[in-house]
Amino acid sequence: MLKIAESQIGVTENSAGGGTPFHSWYMSSQRAKETIARDGGSIQAYANAPWCAMFVSWVGEKAGARPTVGWDAYTVTYAKWFQANKRWGTVAKPGAIVFYDWNGKSTSGIDHVGMVKQDNGNGTITAIEGNTGNGKVEQRIRPKSQVVGYGYPDYKA
Numbered sequence: 001m002l003k004i005a006e007s008q009i010g011v012t013e014n015s016a017g018g019g020t021p022f023h024s025w026y027m028s029s030q031r032a033k034e035t036i037a038r039d040g041g042s043i044q045a046y047a048n049a050p051w052c053a054m055f056v057s058w059v060g061e062k063a064g065a066r067p068t069v070g071w072d073a074y075t076v077t078y079a080k081w082f083q084a085n086k087r088w089g090t091v092a093k094p095g096a097i098v099f100y101d102w103n104g105k106s107t108s109g110i111d112h113v114g115m116v117k118q119d120n121g122n123g124t125i126t127a128i129e130g131n132t133g134n135g136k137v138e139q140r141i142r143p144k145s146q147v148v149g150y151g152y153p154d155y156k157a
Contacts, residue, residue, distance in 0.1 A: 055130025082151030
């Protein structure tokens, strides 16, 4: 999954905040229909929606790991999926899905999601993330103090 995520570094959203392959994939997925049934809205609303969770979901799909990576467009629901499946914790492991809250440490406040590349051993992690502040897929170094928790996919050896 990390290799797939890294291969997307540099993919940029359009001026409206959408237009990525991740938006297109999600909009055509069964999961989009399910989330509309759950949350309301329309398929078209995903065209320019925040896409960090769509990116991680797309990577899981491309890796053939969706059953253990999950898929969602909403970061809070995505984190709760890992919690409900007892695949949640506080250790930064390569390949883990990292959930951030910029204003605290609450699951309900999760703002952003990415994929851990490494624990830097100095209170920070390196992650691959979509929909960064620059509207791109980027590799970022972030403080662990912004992390709510980690979802652990069941990767096959």
